[in-house]
Amino acid sequence: MDNHNNRHPQPGMQTPHQVALADSDTCFKAEPEISVLVAMERAGQQLIPVGCRGGGCGKCRIRILQGDYFSKRMSRAWVSPEQEAGGTVLACRVYARGDLLIKPDPPEIAVSCHAADQPDQQNNKR
Amino acid sequence: MKKGVMRPGHIQLRVLDMEEALGHYRDLLGLIEVDRDDQGRVYLKGWTEVDKFSVVLREADQPGMDFVGYKVLNSEVLAQLEQALKDYGQDVEQIPAGELKGCGRRVRFDSPTGHMFEIYAEKEQTGKWGVEQVNPEAWPRDLTGMRATRFDHCLLYGPNIEGTAKLFQDVLGFDIAEQVIDDEGKRPALFLTVSQKAHDVAFIECPEPGKLHHASFLLETWEDVLRAADLISMTDTSLDIGPTRHGLTHGKTIYFFDPSGNRSEVFCGGDYHYPDHEPVTWTTDQLGKAIFYHDRALNDRFLTVLT
Ligand code: FES
Numbered sequence: 001m002d003n004h005n006n007r008h009p010q011p012g013m014q015t016p017h018q019v020a021l022a023d024s025d026t027c028f029k030a031e032p033e034i035s036v037l038v039a040m041e042r043a044g045q046q047l048i049p050v051g052c053r054g055g056g057c058g059k060c061r062i063r064i065l066q067g068d069y070f071s072k073r074m075s076r077a078w079v080s081p082e083q084e085a086g087g088t089v090l091a092c093r094v095y096a097r098g099d100l101l102i103k104p105d106p107p108e109i110a111v112s113c114h115a116a117d118q119p120d121q122q123n124n125k126r
Numbered sequence: 127m128k129k130g131v132m133r134p135g136h137i138q139l140r141v142l143d144m145e146e147a148l149g150h151y152r153d154l155l156g157l158i159e160v161d162r163d164d165q166g167r168v169y170l171k172g173w174t175e176v177d178k179f180s181v182v183l184r185e186a187d188q189p190g191m192d193f194v195g196y197k198v199l200n201s202e203v204l205a206q207l208e209q210a211l212k213d214y215g216q217d218v219e220q221i222p223a224g225e226l227k228g229c230g231r232r233v234r235f236d237s238p239t240g241h242m243f244e245i246y247a248e249k250e251q252t253g254k255w256g257v258e259q260v261n262p263e264a265w266p267r268d269l270t271g272m273r274a275t276r277f278d279h280c281l282l283y284g285p286n287i288e289g290t291a292k293l294f295q296d297v298l299g300f301d302i303a304e305q306v307i308d309d310e311g312k313r314p315a316l317f318l319t320v321s322q323k324a325h326d327v328a329f330i331e332c333p334e335p336g337k338l339h340h341a342s343f344l345l346e347t348w349e350d351v352l353r354a355a356d357l358i359s360m361t362d363t364s365l366d367i368g369p370t371r372h373g374l375t376h377g378k379t380i381y382f383f384d385p386s387g388n389r390s391e392v393f394c395g396g397d398y399h400y401p402d403h404e405p406v407t408w409t410t411d412q413l414g415k416a417i418f419y420h421d422r423a424l425n426d427r428f429l430t431v432l433t
Pocket residue numbers: 037049050051052053054055056057058059060061090091092093387
């Protein structure tokens with residue numbers, strides 16, 4: 001049993017692509033069969049916020065400035081058809097098909113009111 | 127006071143891709159696929175549930191929850207509660223019998239938190255799946271994945287949870303089983319029950335209306351929760367957090383995401399509630415421990431990732 005949550009192979013393509021961040025000298029390798037977001041996680045990087053990894057929560061929104069990619073359906077709550085046409089995507093739903101140049105574009109997410117006004121974690125007795 | 131609402135009966139979830147979603151709900155959680163309809167919706171249930179279905183998946187371009195429905199004792203109760211909802215000032219919509227296959231007429235109503243709820247009295251009873259009605263064996267041998275036994279509850283985020291909780295208490299007869307209180311006496315989290323369970327539905331305050339935090343499914347043992355964690359890794363499923371224990375409800379749990387980003391929980395155990403019990407209270411200065419009893423630290427992803 002394998003529900004293939006993250007897999008999406010590129011036929012005939014085994015070598016990883018390079019994903020570079022605009023305005024920074026960081027980059028990571030992305031296998032064509034895993035999403036750009038999961039590739040970043042596997043590279044041990046924290047360049048894009050990670051949420052659901054399923055195109056639902058919007059946390060991982062990026063803009064792809066250059067390069068070819070394959071994308072799966074993503075929540076219209078975070079990416080309109082016009083935005084998608086302009087390269088705004090959810091990193092967990094796109095798969096590199098060439099080297100990419102990207103820029104994080106996390107949306108303002110109205111968060112749980114009470115996450116913010118917590119006392120400093122350090123003060124909690126452990 | 128009890129008003130004739132029995133239990134959570136069904137939840138309709140929006141998914142981006144039906145085949146991927148079935149890989150999650152049917153093959154990984156181990157729910158039984160029981161039917162499909164001409165809108166393309168797929169109906170599933172946990173094997174111990176006696177009614178025909180409890181989970182309905184609908185393909186859409188925005189994940190989340192369409193509605194959650196509660197089953198009431200009979201059609202007289204349904205008519206009474208329908209009137210009570212109108213008198214309380216809710217917008218009430220009639221959904222005819224058969225709109226969901228095998229389900230009787232439903233009364234749908236809105237809520238201050240922006241979620242749609244339903245009550246209904248009748249649903250085709252197909253019995254527990256895979257075991258006989260009489261002299262039933264312990265469990266069916268051909269279950270898959272996590273072998274989830276039933277849809278148990280959901281946790282919903284929205285504004286004015288006090289308003290929705292009051293509606294559930296005053297009109298539908300739910301009790302507050304557990305609550306979180308801050309130092310000004312405000313309650314950012316409320317866990318409500320209509321049974322002896324620690325929660326049949328839960329709410330967390332959030333400015334964004336109508337949000338789903340998770341849909342939860344019951345397992346039998348802690349060993350089953352660990353086995354679920356193994357399956358999550360084996361299938362490369364997106365993990366949120368766990369296996370761990372909650373302070374609130376004391377359930378043993380693991381959280382993960384469906385392929386459309388809706389959060390799922392499988393859990394076992396936890397507190398019980400009788401109508402004479404005072405609500406169990408956690409204070410916000412201990413919120414980390416209230417949510418994850420072992421970590422004792424707040425987890426931003428758990429609190430803010432919603433569909
Ligand atoms: S991580 Fe949730 S949309 Fe990508």
